[in-house]
Amino acid sequence: MECLAEMPHAPLDRRPRKRQRLGWDVGPEIPQLKKLCGEEVANVISAMTMGLSSGGIVSSQETQGLFRFVTPPLREDDKDGHYVFAVGDNLTSRYRINAKMGEGTFGQVLECWDRERKEMVAIKIIRGIKKYRDAAMIEIGMLEQLCKYEKSRSSCVQIRNWFDYRNHICIVCEKLGPSLYDFLRKNSYRSFPVAIVREVAKQLLECLAFMHDLRLIHTDLKPENILLVSPEYIKVPDYKVSSCSPKEGSYYKRVPKSSSIKVIDFGSTTYDQQDQTYVVSTRHYRAPEVILGLGWSYPCDIWSVGCILVELCTGEALFQTHENLEHLAMMERVLGPLPYHMLKKADRHGEKYVRKGRLNWPEGCASRESMKAVMKLPRLQNLVMQNVEQAA
Missing domain, CATH: 3.30.200.20 (Phosphorylase Kinase; domain 1)
Structure with missing residues (x-):
């Protein structure tokens, strides 16, 4: 195993690599099929299979050998x-x-x-x-x-x-299994058992510890970017389903056979640098310092993990909003007041969300519906305890 102390310090060269045009860009040249495409290829293959090609009877095995290398027709x-x-x-x-x-x-x-x-x-x-x-x-x-x-x-x-x-x-x-989001969706957004959530949390934190030791920040952690290693699952009774006209099969929910996961999508991953003020992370998993324009670093990944774990426990995204001030107000509703030192440092972009060292809420509320969306959220401890199952 290579020593993790040998961490990269130079920024990654992000310029697109240039390389020579390789054979796979044009496909192999097969004389019999070189100029054919689309329906013509299908007709020739059919004729060859029937033994009607001009060179005599061609075996099915030989036909398959030719077909497997055919370059598909050019499509826009x-x-x-x-x-x-x-x-x-x-x-x-x-x-x-x-x-x-x-x-x-x-x-x-x-x-x-x-x-x-x-x-x-x-x-x-x-x-x-x-x-x-x-x-x-x-x-x-x-x-x-x-x-x-x-x-x-x-x-x-x-x-x-x-x-x-x-x-x-x-x-x-x-090739891996489905994402945590796809598993939730196909499971009618039913929560994961708390034992599975614990295992996922452990693996995510170990992954981030590894990446952060390398000075890498993922910046886009979300259920869509976390894949189960195996697609296999079992069905177990779901005792939380209402007895009022349940849908067929709704008395059962899916549980992964294995809790092993892997993180994907490193297109937004970056080395830790100072003055990182551009917006990162998908909305529901975005940390408050990102919204306030304070710059961000490793903690933005940890915040995303916290949001993901609550979603696995409840089946729903924790902060369901598309507006910044409402998003910040939801954070305060669930977790308590935002730290004063963060609100004080809010830059010109974030000042419209802050007044006199406190969040401009509900004064800056855009609508009554927005206020209701915030008020209906419970505190984090209550939210989790209402949804998790008792550990076995």
Whole structure:
């Protein structure tokens, strides 16, 4: 194991890497199929399978050998720059698309068969837009940096490979299970058992301790970016379901067989630096110092973890808002008054949320609905105790 004391001090070079055009960008040249695409390929393959090709009868095995390397027809990206594909297409001669696993602002994640390693992998296909390509190169650099350390294998997703295909950066990673958010959603937003939440908390804090020792800040921790290692689950009785016209199957909820997790999405990860005042983190998991424009550092990751753990206990995001002052008021409602030293240091951007050393609430409230949304929140201790199950 490499010593964690050997921490990187120089900032990561975030410029997109330039490389020679590789064979997988154009696909292998197969003389019989070189100029064919789309329906023509399908017709030729069909004819070859039936033994009607001009060279005589061709076996099914030989046909499959040719087909497996066929480059898919060129298709224009969609209006948002996403790669357009069909299940069964090749991504280079090495990978075959098996299914779509998910989609986000960055692009799409596809389940693919790796012919070389004989295993399923997840390939993140970045939108063909410069800012997303640049962010992808940052993520690749971070993943390669993390992979140098043995400890990352138990907490961070592992990169297998990356390549540039038809103007799309493709990042090949190990295939994992669903995100914590997807598991919650498919479980009708039922809470996780407290024992599972404890295990997830332990792993998240160990992951952050490892990253922070390397002077890295994730900056975008959320349930969508935490994946269960295994997709397997069991169904257990859910005693909290109301007996009034329950939906079919609602007396049971899903519980993961394994609590093992891995953190993903390092496109926003950065080295610790001074004067970091730009906005980070997805809204519901954003720390107060970020909203107030005070600059941020390692604690912003810890704040996000706290919000995530409450969400796992309750099934719902803790701070459901899209407005800054309301968000800060919710924090005070749940946790008590914001520290005076933070309110005092609020910059010009944050001053509209602060008056005379205190939060400008409810005076600055935008609407009665906003005030009601804040008032209905209980204190954190009560909120958790109302929702967690008794530990076994």
